[in-house]
Amino acid sequence: MTARTDQAEITALVDRFFLALDTREFTPGWARPYLTDDASMAAPVGSPRGAEAVRTAETALLRFAGTQHFASGVVTDAAFGTDHATASWNAYMVHIHHSPAPDPLFVVGGRWEATLRRTAEGWRFTTMAVHVVWTRGEPPTPETETETETETETETG
Template identity: 55%
Template structure:
């Protein structure tokens, strides 16, 4: 059974992760507060593991001038031993293109690329608290043009 404290801790982890992404808090070791060393991620632009997953996240965020990630309806289920959990949440992810992207796309290009999606995650309890060991991001809908993926 999931306690209110476990739900709070995991929901707070999700909120802090989204805030860190939007603030671009990518100092050395930043991901240690959110992910296990062997994290596996799957997003609409690919899959990655471990350090590659962290770099993939940093590169994805860097494709935009600014972002705003919002999570809601976090559902948490802690397993029987209390050291593993699953979580799922809805997300609204707003991305603002770089001026250079807008210039390349020409007059009338939308500055926004917005995604409504669902995140499904597996988490492990560590000495430092809950950490995400797997995270799948599934886009349900989008508006605007996605980022330029080359280069």
């Protein structure tokens, strides 16, 4: 593999991961094309590992009626001859509240950093961390989270 090929594959992985978050098709195993089984995440909502990292991401996103994530400036460093790489990118993350609010959007600007491992299926994230640089609007309140969880339980239970 060449550095250019690795860059393109890792950038595509970032794009596909963000698209998966926004389409919210959280069927069993949805994260397998993006994360290693031992992956860890560090975000304002916590720092889980493995399957718990996937569940935490799902729960965080379902607090909102919808999301839209944009990535730009993906920079990678894949060490020649190894199956490990690092990547970082800027992100603009829009979250739409479930209920009417004075400002229906909670917007976050930040930077992501990740380590990756090349597997037989391609590059996968082993660690991911989001660093918030700025926010606009209000994050979900505990009352909103409780209402959303109750609505989800009623729909599925």
